[in-house]
Amino acid sequence: MGYRIPQLEGIDWQADIHLFTCNGLHLLLDVNSGALHILDDVAKEVLGELKEVAAGSEGIPSLPQATKIFGPRPVSEVLEELARCQEEGTLFTQDRVAGWYHPPEPLLQGLCLHVSHDCNMRCRYCFAGGGSFGGKRNLMPLSIGKAAIDFLLTASGPRKRVEVDFFGGEPLLNFPVVRELVFYGRSRAHALGKEIRFTLTTNGLALDKEMGDFLNREGISVILSLDGRPETNDRYRRTYRGGGTYHIVLPRIKDFLKSRGYRDYWIRGTYTRDNLDFTNDVAYLVALGFQFISLEPVVASPGVPYSLRTEDVSAIKKEYQRLASFYFEARSRGHPFEFFHFNLDLNGGPCLTKRLHGCGAGVSYLAVSPEGDLYPCHQLVGQEHFRLGHVETGIQREELQEEFRQAHVYNKPRCLRCWARFYCSGGCHAAAIAANNSLREPDPVACAIQQARLEAALYVLARTRINFPLQAGSSQH
Numbered sequence: 001m002g003y004r005i006p007q008l009e010g011i012d013w014q015a016d017i018h019l020f021t022c023n024g025l026h027l028l029l030d031v032n033s034g035a036l037h038i039l040d041d042v043a044k045e046v047l048g049e050l051k052e053v054a055a056g057s058e059g060i061p062s063l064p065q066a067t068k069i070f071g072p073r074p075v076s077e078v079l080e081e082l083a084r085c086q087e088e089g090t091l092f093t094q095d096r097v098a099g100w101y102h103p104p105e106p107l108l109q110g111l112c113l114h115v116s117h118d119c120n121m122r123c124r125y126c127f128a129g130g131g132s133f134g135g136k137r138n139l140m141p142l143s144i145g146k147a148a149i150d151f152l153l154t155a156s157g158p159r160k161r162v163e164v165d166f167f168g169g170e171p172l173l174n175f176p177v178v179r180e181l182v183f184y185g186r187s188r189a190h191a192l193g194k195e196i197r198f199t200l201t202t203n204g205l206a207l208d209k210e211m212g213d214f215l216n217r218e219g220i221s222v223i224l225s226l227d228g229r230p231e232t233n234d235r236y237r238r239t240y241r242g243g244g245t246y247h248i249v250l251p252r253i254k255d256f257l258k259s260r261g262y263r264d265y266w267i268r269g270t271y272t273r274d275n276l277d278f279t280n281d282v283a284y285l286v287a288l289g290f291q292f293i294s295l296e297p298v299v300a301s302p303g304v305p306y307s308l309r310t311e312d313v314s315a316i317k318k319e320y321q322r323l324a325s326f327y328f329e330a331r332s333r334g335h336p337f338e339f340f341h342f343n344l345d346l347n348g349g350p351c352l353t354k355r356l357h358g359c360g361a362g363v364s365y366l367a368v369s370p371e372g373d374l375y376p377c378h379q380l381v382g383q384e385h386f387r388l389g390h391v392e393t394g395i396q397r398e399e400l401q402e403e404f405r406q407a408h409v410y411n412k413p414r415c416l417r418c419w420a421r422f423y424c425s426g427g428c429h430a431a432a433i434a435a436n437n438s439l440r441e442p443d444p445v446a447c448a449i450q451q452a453r454l455e456a457a458l459y460v461l462a463r464t465r466i467n468f469p470l471q472a473g474s475s476q477h
Contacts, residue, residue: 005079006086010094013051017092018419019044022459023321028091029458031419034346035090038462042070046078098416101356103405106395108155109162109360112367112378113148115140115177116169120205121245124236125272125306127299131169133369133382139174140370145181148368148391153192155394160193166200167367167378175211182218199223201268203237204249204256212256219264224253227269228281228295235274236306250288257290265292266340272298272306276315279323286330286337294340297449299379301434310445317452324456328463341453342460344423355409358425362388362404376404379430404429407439414442424450 011017018029019039026039028047039047045066053063066075085091116139119131131137149164156162164185166178182198189196200215201223215222226249227233234244257265267290271278278295285293297316300307308316323339330337359365362376366388374388374395375381389396409415409426427442427450435443 006083006092011092015417019047020455022455023325025459027458027462030091030093032093032095033090036346036458036462042074043078045069046075098410101410103408106363106401107157108152109159109364111148111152112165112167114168114369114381115166115171115174117370118173119170121203122238122240125298125300127379135382138370140177142177142180144372145177146184149185149188151391153188161195163197170203171200172202172206172211179214204253207252207256212259216260222265223268226267229284232275232281267293269295270298271295273308273312274306276319279319279326282323283326286335291337293337308445313448316449320452320456324459327460342457344457344461355422355425357408361429362401377430403439412440420451420454423454
């Protein structure tokens with residue numbers, strides 16, 4: 001029969017097309033164009049059979065399985081629609097960047113200032129060794145902080161907007177320096193015709209009214225650590241004496257957010273293999289009135305009891321799907337919230353460099369120790385073999401920076417044939433190093449978790465744009 005069919009030569013069904021079902025919704029992502037299509041049962045069956053045919057023969061026969069189930073006319077209509085989508089550039093597109101991409105020269109955009117290598121908590125899963133990052137407990141002097149900001153404003157070249165994240169340890173243990181650096185940074189940036197944006201990450205244990213008033217007055221974005229249910233939080237987030245922190249931290253967080261009108265914040269939690277039902281933790285945070293929520297997989301060596309493992313991936317995937325359903329359930333009940341990793345923009349999202357390099361660790365983003373040493377990211381601070389230089393002398397190990405500059409998705413064999421490569425951007429460099437001691441070999445468990453989270457995010461994006469349940473044959477791109 002005379003099917004009008006798409007042209008499938010050169011299409012990699014693993015790297016260029018991703019067909020999946022999430023919570024009963026069939027979705028098709030055209031990886032290279034970023035087009036997301038919603039499928040009915042006929043289209044799903046046709047595409048599944050096309051994939052098998054493309055892998056096993058030179059041409060496209062009559063698609064007997066799909067034809068047997070649905071009949072020749074619906075199959076023909078689907079093939080017509082697939083061919084039309086291909087003609088308009090939203091399906092079966094090829095990667096036009098591979099083969100010519102060259103990473104841009106290093107140009108700094110942001111610094112993570114470790115103003116404190118000390119902490120007033122002793123979280124059991126802390127990758128920073130309780131705040132000290134494997135070294136001595138100390139605070140960043142004001143002089144080093146000023147030198148770091150000067151370095152950022154110079155190394156950012158023509159960039160008009162730069163970013164500083166106050167980090168630790170617990171940065172509020174060095175609040176006087178934080179305050180002075182905000183004043184200094186704003187003044188220096190203004191003199192150079194630039195704008196500097198500040199963020200502060202805190203466990204909230206030391207957060208008082210004076211600090212809160214300052215953060216509000218200066219318009220500083222705040223990330224507040226809280227893992228969810230009291231038992232989840234207190235399992236790992238402990239005081240230095242070993243007690244739970246939930247009952248201390250929660251009132252301080254609530255008072256602070258009320259003082260800023262519940263704006264410009266994220267509640268940032270961590271899940272481990274001890275709470276793979278983490279949707280319950282998100283639901284608990286929503287019930288407390290929090291609207292902006294992020295939950296991250298734990299950063300841990302494979303051997304520790306709470307680390308996430310290959311055998312956990314299936315449960316994690318199901319849990320992200322459950323979280324995606326809860327996202328809409330909460331909206332229907334009048335309690336909408338934002339989940340950080342569900343915020344996808346396939347059309348106007350990250351620029352090409354961001355899609356291929358991710359956070360820009362070691363290139364556009366650096367971390368600064370209290371002594372002023374430069375590292376590629378906050379998770380690598382204190383590891384001497386990753387020391388890049390110093391804020392007073394600049395980058396001294398250009399060859400190491402070049403390694404990070406070249407660690408983009410086209411130089412990572414695993415990424416080349418992964419559908420998620422433009423959305424996870426090759427994964428976390430620190431996680432790859434921890435798992436495989438290689439910048440170019442991502443952690444397979446982290447990859448699987450990213451893929452599961454991305455599928456849930458794509459489902460949320462698709463369902464947000466339509467009124468689910470769907471009419472058969474609908475599509476969005």
